[in-house]
Amino acid sequence: MTPDLPDRPTDTRPFGLKHLFFAFLGLATLFVIYNNERFIVDHADPLWDYYKGVRGALVPHGIAGAVVLILGATQFSTRLRERHTRLHRVFGRCYLIGVAIAASVSIYITLAHNALPLQVAIFTQASLWVLASATAFYCVRRGNYVLHRQFMIRSYAITLIFVFDRLFDALPRVVALDTDVDPTILWLCNVLAWVAPTYIIAWPALARATGTASVASRV
Ligand code: HEM
Numbered sequence: 001m002t003p004d005l006p007d008r009p010t011d012t013r014p015f016g017l018k019h020l021f022f023a024f025l026g027l028a029t030l031f032v033i034y035n036n037e038r039f040i041v042d043h044a045d046p047l048w049d050y051y052k053g054v055r056g057a058l059v060p061h062g063i064a065g066a067v068v069l070i071l072g073a074t075q076f077s078t079r080l081r082e083r084h085t086r087l088h089r090v091f092g093r094c095y096l097i098g099v100a101i102a103a104s105v106s107i108y109i110t111l112a113h114n115a116l117p118l119q120v121a122i123f124t125q126a127s128l129w130v131l132a133s134a135t136a137f138y139c140v141r142r143g144n145y146v147l148h149r150q151f152m153i154r155s156y157a158i159t160l161i162f163v164f165d166r167l168f169d170a171l172p173r174v175v176a177l178d179t180d181v182d183p184t185i186l187w188l189c190n191v192l193a194w195v196a197p198t199y200i201i202a203w204p205a206l207a208r209a210t211g212t213a214s215v216a217s218r219v
Contacts, residue, residue, distance in 0.1 A: 022073055025163065029069070032166045054113045057105050064101035065162060071095045072156045092140075099133045099155070115180040122183075125190055129158040150201050157193040165189045 039047035040062075051058055071091045074080055081088045103126040110122040136151035168185045169175045178185035199206075 018076065022076075025073065025160070028163050028167055031170075032163050035170060036166045051113075054109050057109050057112070061102050061105040061109060064098040064105070065159075068095055068098035068102060068159050069162065071098070072152075072159050075152060076156070092137075096133055096137055099129055099159075103127075103130050118180045118183045118186070121186040121190065125158060125161060125186065128190070128194070129155060132158060150197070153197045153200060154194065157197045158190075161186070161189040161193055164192075 036047075039045035039051070042048070071094055074091055075088065075095065080091075106122060106126050110119045114122065132151050132155040136148050136155055139145075139148040139151060165178065165186055168189070169178050174185060176182075
């Protein structure tokens with residue numbers, strides 16, 4: 001059985017940077033649904049035909065991905081973790097199952113539907129997603145909550161590639177760099193999804209770094 005989560009200081013700020021980010025994410029996701037996923041209901045959209053051969057696989061992939069996107073956001077709520085720890089655990093398990101389904105189906109889709117350059121980018125994204133999520137699970141089972149949190153941030157950053165890749169594509173001229181044979185933007189997202197969490201995780205220590213150590217203490 002997983003031990004109880006340790007006490008963490010309650011975030012009493014009514015509206016901080018984290019809330020601002022999730023508010024932006026909500027709006028960005030609505031934009032992506034409207035801009036990129038309309039084909040699900042509008043079958044006159046050329047994307048409906050584009051996905052003809054893999055529509056059956058897109059259903060479990062899209063549903064599992066959406067569950068991960070929504071549940072993942074709730075996992076960063078300090079209130080949910082502190083007051084409803086059991087729910088945090090249930091959501092966490094559903095998140096992991098969602099990642100396992102969405103990632104494995106995405107490998108099938110890309111092998112069936114994409115050219116080799118995009119297949120390599122997708123395979124990298126899916127592998128890092130599974131790796132970060134499985135590591136987060138391993139850490140919490142071992143009772144290491146600090147590392148658990150860090151790897152959940154990494155895992156969720158990869159989940160967010162779904163939104164940010166499509167946001168980049170909405171910029172003029174950029175969409176030409178996100179194709180089957182030139183997935184430059186997806187590679188950019190893969191790199192950012194690993195670099196951004198590094199800075200988010202290090203931020204408290206970076207903010208405290210003052211450089212006041214004497215020469216003697218460094219030798
Ligand atoms: C590591 C994470 C993910 C990988 C590797 C991945 C992979 C893929 C692949 C290979 C395709 C088909 C692309 C094509 O044929 O051109 C696709 C499409 C799709 N994915 Fe994912 N995906 C991921 C995360 C997500 C998430 C989190 C969601 C849901 C929120 C999602 C929802 C969709 C949807 C709705 C489509 C079809 C429409 C579209 O391409 O915009 N995916 N994904």
